[in-house]
Structures are given as structure tokens and as C-alpha cells.
Amino acid sequence: MKSLLALSMLFCALTLSAQKVDKRYFELRIYYTYPGRMDALLSRFENHTTKIFEKHGMENIGYWLPVEGNQEVLYYILAYPNKEARDKSWTAFSSDPEWKQVQAKSEESGKIVDSVASVFMNASDIMPKIKPGSGKNRVFELRTYTCLPGRLPNLITRFKDHTVKLFEKHGMENIVYFTTVEKDGSQPKLVYLLAHKSKDDAKKSWDAFRSDPVWVEARDASEKDGKIVEKVESVYLTPTGFSKIK
Known part of the structure; x- marks a missing residue:
């Protein structure tokens, strides 16, 4: 009976976990x-x-x-x-x-x-739900990562286990993470949105993040079998007056 109850609770937990990822x-x-x-x-x-x-x-x-x-x-x-x-x-x-x-x-x-x-x-399980929020004069950063062949799973694991927490540690707010749907069926890219207090604050946050020993250790461990990211594209954005995310 206890085993059945435990299995039932596990099933419910897994179901709820699966439902957390935005399916839109x-x-x-x-x-x-x-x-x-x-x-x-x-x-x-x-x-x-x-x-x-x-x-x-x-x-x-x-x-x-x-x-x-x-x-x-x-x-x-x-x-x-x-x-x-x-x-x-x-x-x-x-x-x-x-x-x-x-x-x-x-x-x-x-x-x-x-x-x-x-x-x-598609929404990535790095961050299952969009964090809309609202802040005064926030600056957003749209980043697109192109991975080396077959290395996207490694990047997603690194983000889930380390990167998103370190972003928050250094004052960068995680808003949403996506993986692209490529027309030719090739490896998806990682697209995500961060929020900063200002562009100057963004530079300070990135400098602190890149020199953080915890990040350096996580990056090096994740790349023991080779580099993961081939190209990073970044654009800083400001929300329009009618944007839901500000």
C-alpha cells in the first residue's frame, strides 16, 4: 500500500514538473x-x-x-x-x-x-515560464547562441546547473529562454532575454560574471570534451510603451 502511494506521489510530481514547461x-x-x-x-x-x-x-x-x-x-x-x-x-x-x-x-x-x-x-526547460515583471527604465538584452555540432544539450545543462543562478548573483535578471525551430531541421539555437538596470550595469554584471571563479570552474568542466558555443549574438533593447514586458 505504501509502495503504491509512493509511486502515485512520484507520478503526480513528475506530471506537475512536466506541466511547468510552457508548451506554447x-x-x-x-x-x-x-x-x-x-x-x-x-x-x-x-x-x-x-x-x-x-x-x-x-x-x-x-x-x-x-x-x-x-x-x-x-x-x-x-x-x-x-x-x-x-x-x-x-x-x-x-x-x-x-x-x-x-x-x-x-x-x-x-x-x-x-x-x-x-x-x-519553443520554450526551453532552462526556465519553464516567462518572467514578465516590470521595472523602471530596464534595459533588455537579447542573446542568441549558436552551438558547435551536437553541443546544444551541453549548453542547456550548463545553463540549468550553473549559468542562470550566476546571472542572478551578478544582478542580471532571467526573463525567458527559448530554443529555435530551424526550417532545415538543423540543431536549434539558444535564444534568451535578460534584464539589466542599465547598459552600464550590464557591462559591470558581465565583467563580474566572467571573472567569477564559480563560473570559470563550471565553464571549464563543461568544456572538458571540447568547446560548446560557436557564436554569440547580443543586442540591447528598450521596451516600447505598449510592451507587456517592461
Whole structure:
């Protein structure tokens, strides 16, 4: 009887653990606007697009602009129940008379969006749920890691066992972690979002993190069979006024 109860409790614990990972399908979209048209794009999103997205089952997660560099770029993340729902939602959105009217009206002075890049993602169990939060004047950092062949599991293990804790230790707030869905079926990339008090604070945090003996030991141990990360891309972002994550 006790054995049966123990097995039942273990099953429940495993089930609850499995349920913790966010099963939604995510999309990072990057819009490059024509020169001088970012204000028109932001106005259209704030007053119309985000609401029409929700109307068609697309969940607005967050919207950001680069802190430096090209200011004609908008980054945002949407969530869907699954890939099939995503495709249906975009079909419905694109053919919605309300959207067509809004688009035509906003483009009376010329086209707004020059090109769009899209990255499909699944939530990583590094951090099962998005930590939205809100802070005054927070700066966000979007980081993308490309691993050497077959080394992504090693990177995820290192993050779960060491990195996320060390980030928090050094003042970096973990917001969300994703793995990409590559069109050619190749190894996914790790994409994650951190929050900092400022860009200057981010530099101080990264310097402290990289020189932390605990991190150095964890990194060296994880790379005893070879390097893990091939390339790291980073962009600092500031949230728009209508972003849910600020």
C-alpha cells in the first residue's frame, strides 16, 4: 500500500514538473522599416495591430527597440497554442477587413515595413515560464547562441546547473529562454532575454560574471570534451510603451 502511494506521489510530481514547461509556440519577429517610418509603425501597433492580433488568437508577449545602432528596427514576440494555430491566425489576420483598412490608412504617406525576419521558437526547460515583471527604465538584452555540432544539450545543462543562478548573483535578471525551430531541421539555437538596470550595469554584471571563479570552474568542466558555443549574438533593447514586458 505504501509502495503504491509512493509511486502515485512520484507520478503526480513528475506530471506537475512536466506541466511547468510552457508548451506554447513562439515567434520572434523583427521588422525593418523604411527611413523615418518607425513612429508610424509604432502608432499602428499600439492603436490597432496588437488588438487585432489578440482578436485572432495571437498573444502579445513583448515589444522592443534597439538601444543603439539601427533605430529603424522593431523586435517583438508573439505566442500561439501551436504551429497550426499560428498559421491559421496569420491567415485570418491578413484577410481581416479591419486590418486591411488600418494598413491602407497608415500607409497613405508611403510604405512602412521594408522587410521582416521571423524566428520560430519553443520554450526551453532552462526556465519553464516567462518572467514578465516590470521595472523602471530596464534595459533588455537579447542573446542568441549558436552551438558547435551536437553541443546544444551541453549548453542547456550548463545553463540549468550553473549559468542562470550566476546571472542572478551578478544582478542580471532571467526573463525567458527559448530554443529555435530551424526550417532545415538543423540543431536549434539558444535564444534568451535578460534584464539589466542599465547598459552600464550590464557591462559591470558581465565583467563580474566572467571573472567569477564559480563560473570559470563550471565553464571549464563543461568544456572538458571540447568547446560548446560557436557564436554569440547580443543586442540591447528598450521596451516600447505598449510592451507587456517592461
